[in-house]
Amino acid sequence: xxxxxxxxxxxxxxxxxxxxxxxxxxxxxxxxxxxxxxxxxxxxxxxxxxxxxxxxxxxxxxxxxxxxxxxxxxxxxxxxxxxxxxxxxxxxxxxxxxxxxxxxxxxxxxxxxxxxxxxxxxxxxxxxxxxxxxxxxxxxxxxxxxxxxxxxxxxxxxxxxxxxxxxxxxxxxxxxxxxxxxxxxxxxxxxxxxxxxxxxxxxxxxxxxxxxxxxxxxxxxxxxxxxxxxxxxxxxxxxxxxxxxxxxxxxxxxxxxxxxxxxxxxxxxxxxx
Amino acid sequence: xxxxxxxxxxxxxxxxxxxxxxxxxxxxxxxxxxxxxxxxxxxxxxxxxxxxxxxxxxxxxxxxxxxxxxxxxxxxxxxxxxxxxxxxxxxxxxxxxxxxxxxxxxxxxxxxxxxxxxxxxxxxxxxxxxxxxxxxxxxxxxxxxxxxxxxxxxxxxxxxxxxxxxxxxxxxxxxxxxxxxxxxxxxxxxxxxxxxxxxxxxxxxxxxxxxxxxxxxxxxxxxxxxxxxxxxxxxxxxxxxxxxxxxxxxxxxxxxxxxxxxxxxxxxxxxxxxxxxxxxxxxxxxxxxxxxxxxxxxxxxxxxxxxxxxxxxxxxxxxxxxxxxxxxxxxxxxxxxxxxxxxxxxxxxxxxxxxxxxxxxxxxxxxxxxxxxxxxxxxxxxxxxxxxxxxxxxxxxxxxxxxxxxxxxxxxxx
Numbered sequence: 001x002x003x004x005x006x007x008x009x010x011x012x013x014x015x016x017x018x019x020x021x022x023x024x025x026x027x028x029x030x031x032x033x034x035x036x037x038x039x040x041x042x043x044x045x046x047x048x049x050x051x052x053x054x055x056x057x058x059x060x061x062x063x064x065x066x067x068x069x070x071x072x073x074x075x076x077x078x079x080x081x082x083x084x085x086x087x088x089x090x091x092x093x094x095x096x097x098x099x100x101x102x103x104x105x106x107x108x109x110x111x112x113x114x115x116x117x118x119x120x121x122x123x124x125x126x127x128x129x130x131x132x133x134x135x136x137x138x139x140x141x142x143x144x145x146x147x148x149x150x151x152x153x154x155x156x157x158x159x160x161x162x163x164x165x166x167x168x169x170x171x172x173x174x175x176x177x178x179x180x181x182x183x184x185x186x187x188x189x190x191x192x193x194x195x196x197x198x199x200x201x202x203x204x205x206x207x208x209x210x211x212x213x214x215x216x217x218x219x220x221x222x223x224x225x226x227x228x229x230x231x232x233x234x235x236x237x238x239x240x241x242x243x244x245x246x247x248x249x250x251x252x253x254x255x256x257x258x259x260x261x262x263x264x265x266x267x268x269x270x271x272x273x
Numbered sequence: 274x275x276x277x278x279x280x281x282x283x284x285x286x287x288x289x290x291x292x293x294x295x296x297x298x299x300x301x302x303x304x305x306x307x308x309x310x311x312x313x314x315x316x317x318x319x320x321x322x323x324x325x326x327x328x329x330x331x332x333x334x335x336x337x338x339x340x341x342x343x344x345x346x347x348x349x350x351x352x353x354x355x356x357x358x359x360x361x362x363x364x365x366x367x368x369x370x371x372x373x374x375x376x377x378x379x380x381x382x383x384x385x386x387x388x389x390x391x392x393x394x395x396x397x398x399x400x401x402x403x404x405x406x407x408x409x410x411x412x413x414x415x416x417x418x419x420x421x422x423x424x425x426x427x428x429x430x431x432x433x434x435x436x437x438x439x440x441x442x443x444x445x446x447x448x449x450x451x452x453x454x455x456x457x458x459x460x461x462x463x464x465x466x467x468x469x470x471x472x473x474x475x476x477x478x479x480x481x482x483x484x485x486x487x488x489x490x491x492x493x494x495x496x497x498x499x500x501x502x503x504x505x506x507x508x509x510x511x512x513x514x515x516x517x518x519x520x521x522x523x524x525x526x527x528x529x530x531x532x533x534x535x536x537x538x539x540x541x542x543x544x545x546x547x548x549x550x551x552x553x554x555x556x557x558x559x560x561x562x563x564x565x566x567x568x569x570x571x572x573x574x575x576x577x578x579x580x581x582x583x584x585x586x587x588x589x590x591x592x593x594x595x596x597x598x599x600x601x602x603x604x605x606x607x608x609x610x611x612x613x614x615x616x617x618x619x620x621x622x623x624x625x626x627x628x629x630x631x632x633x634x635x636x637x638x639x640x641x642x643x644x645x646x647x648x649x650x651x652x653x654x655x656x657x658x659x660x661x662x663x664x665x666x667x668x669x670x671x672x673x674x675x676x677x678x679x680x681x682x683x684x685x686x687x
Contacts, residue, residue, distance in 0.1 A: 091321065180321065184319075187286055
């Protein structure tokens with residue numbers, strides 16, 4: 001069947017060429033599960049959210065920041081059609097140089113704190129939010145060293161987080177915030193910049209990406225698409241590569257409980273997206 | 274559920290702790306837990322992200338002021354590698370005298386698989402292939418179409434018999450031959466070098482189509498190719514060392530081109546190894562015997578040693594192939610007949626080669642010695658024919674067929 005007439009159109013942001021590899025593989029899976037699906041690439045989440053609201057796509061593969069933005073514009077009615085296992089227990093960590101760890105967030109007062117892209121939930125918005133909850137208004141108490149690269153991609157590229165760890169490693173910052181999975185990946189890949197960095201602080205866990213749909217999406221279609229998504233298996237040799245690239249080992253149903261912190265942060269301060 | 278305790282001591286993630294963690298978790302069923310205890314708060318905090326990335330999860334932590342800190346990791350449901358388990362430790366392969374581990378013992382007495390999947394990848398002997406690898410499309414997947422019973426031992430011998438064409442030949446000895454002799458030697462060496470190219474290109478063309486399941490064949494062909502590279506080298510060097518060059522004859526090119534056109538492995542083994550290189554054994558012995566200098570003698574001697582191995586493989590392979598599949602006899606004869614048809618316009622040994630060999634055997638241009646040289650070349654032709662028939666019989670052909678095949682053989686010798 002021609003993809004042009006596919007039943008479900010999924011938007012995703014092209015933060016890396018591998019997105020095409022991932023979705024070409026995923027589409028085969030949806031086709032095999034009789035839910036013909038196509039993907040449409042956007043260069044930034046703002047345009048993707050607009051496309052979702054305009055009905056140009058049925059489902060958007062959103063960051064948490066993009067989901068909250070869509071949710072706000074939909075009056076809290078956005079529908080969630082699944083998330084990665086990774087997204088269900090996401091956290092932000094703050095790293096410091098070896099021997100300079102702190103236990104209390106207050107220790108950051110007066111220090112230089114490096115942050116990733118200002119539209120990244122995990123590398124900028126949420127660390128500020130959780131530090132504030134713990135009594136530290138980092139925006140006034142710390143000297144923020146921001147790396148606002150790849151704006152519109154909400155931190156997906158990891159570029160700003162790499163700059164964060166380099167800044168801490170070479171002393172341009174005293175501490176730096178990044179996504180916990182990003183640090184695990186840099187550690188796993190033996191990136192020299194993190195060799196002498198330690199974790200001083202770990203945020204509460206929150207939700208990250210999800211498949212966001214409009215409330216008007218047909219229930220039957222939504223259910224079939226959701227069932228197909230959750231049937232994807234990391235133990236299937238034909239699917240493992242794409243799932244590895246997407247950073248997922250298992251798809252989970254999503255809900256909105258893990259977005260309240262980000263929603264609050266974005267409602268309170270300028271969301272800076 | 275109780276959790277096994279793992280004391281991380283001073284180890285950190287990225288500094289070796291991950292190796293201990295993996296070993297401990299691999300030993301557990303999904304859902305099994307280990308309690309990781311570390312004096313480092315930073316390490317404990319980082320364990321959550323490590324566990325998630327590795328496909329596990331953390332299900333509890335104890336973070337008292339001042340430590341030690343404990344994090345409980347639960348093994349996830351996914352396998353790290355999509356492959357069957359390695360299996361228990363086996364009795365290791367045997368060693369031979371002197372502690373040598375021979376390639377013939379790689380399979381510990383088990384035969385190589387009769388048929389190998391055309392899509393399998395570069396999976397070494399006994400290794401367990403992970404699923405999800407890209408598919409290959411090997412063309413040569415049938416053991417009997419490739420095998421010789423002593424192929425592993427022959428590959429072993431090839432490795433042991435390596436030599437160095439730059440150092441193992443006394444090149445200075447070939448500097449000062451008289452003009453007429455140097456021209457003759459340069460022409461003969463050029464002819465041999467030309468043929469050695471074909472002897473390299475034929476196995477090289479088959480190698481990338483051989484299923485990697487047949488490691489012994491891969492090693493054999495690679496050794497064969499390497500031998501021929503050195504033969505090209507040594508005969509090119511010998512052609513040039515005296516200051517002359519020879520002519521690369523068109524008739525030789527024609528003969529060699531038809532050799533490259535044989536697409537069947539066994540057909541090529543017959544035409545190249547048994548017939549071509551077999552005939553070259555006699556040629557090289559002749560050159561060694563009549564060499565006017567020590568460099569030419571050494572070059573012919575060293576190459577001859579390798580060719581004996583190649584011919585042995587050819588005979589061994591063809592004999593095994595025909596014994597296993599009687600229909601092969603007709604196919605192999607047809608291969609030789611097909612080639613002969615393409616060479617119908619060729620007649621007799623190239624005059625340039627014949628003259629060069631005559632001068633080498635004569636040792637001078639004196640009439641009496643030239644007559645002696647010419648007789649030696651005629652004898653060589655007869656020896657070649659007798660030995661070809663003998664080798665064909667050794668490969669399993671009856672006398673009549675052997676004689677027929679020998680008569681079909683190219684006048685170019687290879």
